[in-house]
Amino acid sequence: MAEEFEPKIVAFLCKWCSSAGSDLAGVSRMQYPPNVVPIQVMCSGSVSPLYIFNAFKKGADGVLVSGCHPGDCHYIEGNYYARRRIALVKELLEFVGLEPERFQMSWVSAAEGTKYTEVIKDFVDVLKPLGPQSHLRREQ
Amino acid sequence: MKKRTGVFVCHCGINIAGTVDVKKVADKLNKHAGVDHAEDYVYMCSDPGQKRIEEAIKEKNLDNIVVACCSPNLHETTFRNAAKAAGINEFQCEIANIREQCSWVHKDMDKATVKAEKITVSAVERVRQNESLEPIGIPVTRRALVVGGGIAGIQAALDMANTGFEVVLVERSPSIGGHMIQLSETFPTLDCSQCILTPKMVEVSKHPKIKLMVYSEVQEITGYVGNFKAKILKKPTFVTDACTLCDECTRVCPVVQSNEFDLGLTGRKAIYIPFAQAIPALYTLDITGCPGLMPIACGKCADVCDPGAIDFDMKPEIVEEEIGAIVLATGYDLYGKEEMAEYGYGKYADVMDGLQFERLLSASGPTQGKVLRPSDHKEPKEVVFIQCAGSRDPEIHCAYCSKICCMYTAKHAMLYKHKVHDGQAYIFYIDIRSGGKNYEEFVQRTTEEDGVLYLRGKVSKIFEENGKIKVWGTDTLIGKPVEIDADLVVLAMAMRPSEGADKLARTFKVAVDKDGFLAEAHPKLKPVESVTAGIFYAGAVQAPKDIPEAVAQASGAAAKAIGILSQERLFHSPMVAKVVKNLCTGCNMCVDVCPYDAISLEDGKAVVNDVLCEGCGTCSATCLRAAISVKNVTPQQIYEMIDASVGG
Amino acid sequence: MVNLDELKKEAKRVLEDGKVKYVIGYVKSKASNMAAPAFVTDPEEIENLIWDPTCVQNLTKFIVDEKKRKAQQKKPDTRPVAVVSKGCDSRAINVLLQEKYIERDDVFILGVACEDLGVIDEKKLAQKLKGKRFGELTFDDKKNVVATTTDGTVKVPVKEVLAERCVECQANTPLIYDVFLGEEDRRKPDAPFASVEKMESLSNKERGAFWQEQLSKCVRCYACRSTCPMCYCDECVVDTINFAVTPDTTAQEKALRIKWIERASTKSENFGYHLVRAIHLVGRCIDCGECERVCPLDIPIRFLNKKLEKTAKELFDYEPGMDTEKPALVASFKDEDPEEFIR
Amino acid sequence: MAENVYIPKLAKIIEIKDEVEGARAIRTFRTQFLEDGFTHDCGQCAMLSIFGKGESMISISSSPLEKDYLQFSILKSGRVTSSIHALQEGDILGVRGPYGNSFPIKKWKGKNLIFIGGGIGLAPIWSVLQTALKHKENYGKLSLFYGARTSKDIVYKEDLEEIRKDIAVHLSIDQEEPDWNEFVGFVPVNVLDKKPSPKDAIAITCGPPIMIKFVITNLEALGFKDDQIYTTVENKMKCGIGKCGRCNIGNHYVCKDGPVYSWAELKKLPQEY
């Protein structure tokens, strides 16, 4: 029997909210699939489109950018810039034919361990039927 | 030179080792190119664990280390200090979080182990490109700013002033005292609120280290921890220092406005002193109602003022103050009338909120402490108190618990009963939250000694009929509908951030939470700190609180501020943005996005003020030319981390 | 109609006055049916300038060139250069001003109105002429393009062979100029994003297949980048070397340079290049369409930029090159920016 | 089938020596081929590979008479050289070559050889110098001018002291330093100062382009003819075999037709290096 496809997800988590939120999920021993490798960044606003393109190129099946809720940013407004930038990147990626489900953004606060867990669970669920991402992936 | 890296994998007892094969992780890392040492140990954070790290650094001549353990929020400092103790720069230590973000959230050992490896490799790739950095030192202006003159602000100001630091206390209304000065008695001791607060208010006004600025608002804050500059707007009171407090003006003033102090239960003149014990004792001319300003249509007050203290030409004034630390204590407001229309609030005179009821109970209140209902000044015999009016109602109102309502409602009912012995008090509640010293006993007293009737359930409808306020509800304990013909209904309205808190947050560059309260830096470990260094919270500005909590937090904030003010120099994280001059074209985008105004253009190139920069990196994502990035979170590092995360 | 003699007169005047270093305009090309850029220093040669729908190039690129050239010269002539500028090209100048890349005094703008025309698309014309080979193109006063083919001359209304970018043009009149020629006739197209909308209406899969095929053609000659006035960085993610090397650049810094995109013109790298190009032009691309025109393999690159232009307009009400004082699209935000896509 | 010219041979680093520290660090590497290697002539180069980082053309600074190892002295300057610097003894890298022409040492029999080097530019001529030292009987007087920015930037320090016993060594640094007893000033000035005689002499110079330029001017002033001056040209190279086009100057490919030129030959080429 073929092994079930396990999507690889790169998650850019802002240090103050989303990474802290995922810590909280840990502290609360909430369970979610191990498909995500988190990369902590200072702020969702610091996630350059290049990072996202690169993750897909390197073979990520999904990319998540997660930051603080609007108004809740540790850096006051970094997440507002992120929101705008990510919207544009998302539109572009969809336009060139990447399945929209593969690139997601979420707001997860330091208190939202549950939400983080759900975001990851749902992301994995939505990626599994899509199979491996080959659209932007580098030829091996 | 080739960098030598060491990796230390912590078992955390079985916390990590239970789900992650730590030996395998250490083995894998040992084989990783560039890693010269990898080991695992049961508790890395323990003394012997730290020793192992220090020894390995020395023996193996390591340039940098990764500790794979719990969240960096917990032991990053521990391990960085260990690195420092072993003679390498603290920034040559990175944490791979394989507990909160791995072992605790997964069950499958194989998969969790692979993930832990990736997380650790990713940290290795990051640390290998870390620069050694030294904290940035800045001199400190040893003065504090307190915004808000309620009990929290007063307490914080006094604590700091008594330690010997100058304090500027800014209050936007004409007097300090806040909501506490409006209260009758306080739970659970039934102390007279004014009696315990006024001495503190007087102390503020007389304190040589406190500069009190009432009727003032902070308009702009620039600078950074240790060196803020505040622009404070002093609104004109139109009354000069010549005033002798003779009160003639008030007598002749023809304009009657709603009295804020009594929450509209009474009126006041356009020229007024807020309340008898107001600090400072100064008259203020409220221009919203005064016809006398432009053109002079009235001027009666000026006519009767012997000392000539009325100055219609008084202008707003901007005062600039330099300060080193800030305490925000702007408190709360009650949930708005317009939002609680379902309970007839604002529609029926005899439906009032808790603060209004406080005024009714207060000896200094409109009824001199007699409980008389507003509509007909009769003593209400049946009073319904409704808790959670606006709180704990995520669908329509506020999701959060306002925390103090259970207690003050109990107090209201008790005080009512003390004044109206034959009256009946009903309390609709969801459940009673009486955590706090002597609080539960207090609530028990209301039922046992004062016969207050607690009804567990929600009120479905309130309407006026035959001079009574009909209250329909359900007692969910007996499962039957309840109908009460009340004389007075008191709503324990939700607390919410005082008006303008959102603007305040922007002015001070601090974050607000989803409910509009100011967000603390960490919900557990930094409850007093804001996200901006040097700005602290006291009282209900951060979340609903009762008086002792507000005071405690105020003292905490004061202590934190003193912690800053008592230093010669402050140290700032050196993980700040750095510009590659050659690449910069001076397009100004980084300047536009910087939330801290830390970047400016000099000779057409971006220049970062290290002291202002908080290292968020928004500039680096915006720059099209990769000319700016944050030290130790550079695109190069992220690139390698992506590589490690996707795993080839 | 833009009076060519008037244009020449103005160009000659600033040149003769010594007000400008040279005039950048269009001349007839021997090599191509489209015009060629010309750099005129001799007032006599102003006579060669032309203005017609073959003047496709966005000459703003050469203002960028001039700035780079000046940076290399020890004692540069600091006089401005004059440039013939169409509406779209003038928006490019605006973006350069907005990004403080040039100063207003660096350029003397001879603004020319496209009125109800624009520039022609050679390929559309070729299709119209049903594959007949054509030689020299001229234009009559009835707004026809007159082509000499093997079967004699053929007249085609210019409007029928306008470049897609002109059909969807939102700035047919220069927004910024020192001298303005022609009629101000600001037209607003009914469907400024029609071409993109057509693409959007395809399924995600179909679009994916489309771009897979199109981008696999790319040979990475970088003509699209090279012709773009906004691609003025000294260093590009696709370059192999850091051009911003100075004597004090350390080996470490050079070694750390990231290869975001590999040299190979393979699918993933081509996607990478074009995605980065598109995202770097968001809020900056003013749809002069030159990237697509110059592509020797006819990859419809303009779609990528146009798509983001549409997104910026619809989501953020941002139009590039319209306001030089505004912060850039990605360097600003509004509280009410959409976030339905965020969980 | 002929050997594939693009495939490097693997070689092991047997010795590493720090020559210069700091941002412009120089290290000397001695390598030994794992299997069959190649032999080279004085002045030839080899392409060193760090797999994953790329290749870099480096001149071979050991003498062809040295059969045990190939020596490379490498200035840390870019991606590849930085990763070579990160290698340790025992590590393996790729080497292909040898490439380019060589110094016509056979023609120099009986001549006085004057070596003039600056900075890392000593490396390419070191191979000739070593060869000449081993067969001193073949040549006239040997002398060496060598300069660096500071005394810390001098390469082959111990070797220089060693050869001092045999030949005249004129060291210089650009600026005054305490405890420096030799010449202070640029290399060309030192040459002018010491006035080597052009009679029966060959001058071999290598260093930064600006130094070479002034050395040649000064040598000409001292009466050296164009064919008495030899230097090496360094251009960007990728293939090493005259195909990739990068190092093209006139009808020459420096990797194949260079890097060694007499000033007489070099003068005929476009000045594009």
Next chain:
Amino acid sequence: MDKILEKKSLTNWLKKLTGYDVYAPVLKDDLWNYEIISDGDNLELDYLNTVQAPKKFIFPQVENLLDFGSSDEGTPEITETLPQPNPTVILGVRPCDGKAVILQDLVFGGEFTDPYYWNRRNATYLVGLTCNTPPSPNCFCTSVDGSPHSQEGLDILLTDLGTKYFVEALTDKGRKLVSAGQALFKAPTAKDKKDLEQVKTGSEKKIKRQIKNLKKVPPKLKDMFDSPLWDEEAMSCLRCGICTFLCPTCHCFDISDEVTSSLPLKGHRIRTWDTCQFPDFTMHSSGHNPRPDKASRLRQRMLHKFQYFVEIHKKYQCTGCGRCVSLCPVGIDIIEVLDKVRDYG
């Protein structure tokens, strides 16, 4: 070996070429390009010249030189990746592009033969087609010692004689292809031969553009290294790679390492097209750039093709295909530039 092939038999011949990959010009989205054809049914040989020359089959834009990796102990391991291509027939090669292959042979041969190139070259069969009408308005093959019916570099040359092709099998490889479809080919009649001559003489006259006295150019260029002409001509240059990437004779390349996995190390060393027109082409890692501006790079292109190459190989490195002229976005015209050089001073 001369033969006649009826046009209607072309498809049948192609079908007989089993074991070969057959490519021919195909029109797609207004562009002619070589595509693999499964059968020759829809083949149209009345085509303009393809955008990309057949160069890409022999000297592909990306060539894997070797794979590298590392053993468990961290020792580098390398694997040679010489291509072993299927025999490939390129049908419809214009004579200019055929000649270009000869020029490429000079580059990739010589002292160091390039095995990647030659493996592909030896597996490639070039079937040319005489240009009865110039495939590009900017054709100038006759000015650079070429002609629309040049046989150089081709294995077979077809000439369109209306209903049939005159087939000249020029090499053993060509004869092999013809013999694969032996029965379909007939011997040419005397008339066919006469027709062939007529077509050939006629075709040369149809070439409109030319450089007169090109012979004067190479010696002249020698003294024009520092001429201001280059600055003038390069003003409009965009520094893109169209002229060189699409040139059938340009051969410059880059070698770079592509890491596909860093843990454990895996990747390819690849060779990719590069061009003297890119500013990073000659830049040293120190930042020094011998060709720092557009003018010096434009000069390099001209000098390399019309002076240096001529000095080394006694041939122009240009076949007059006109691609660089037609496709230059700003109309830089090599013909015009060379005219100016010839008449300079």
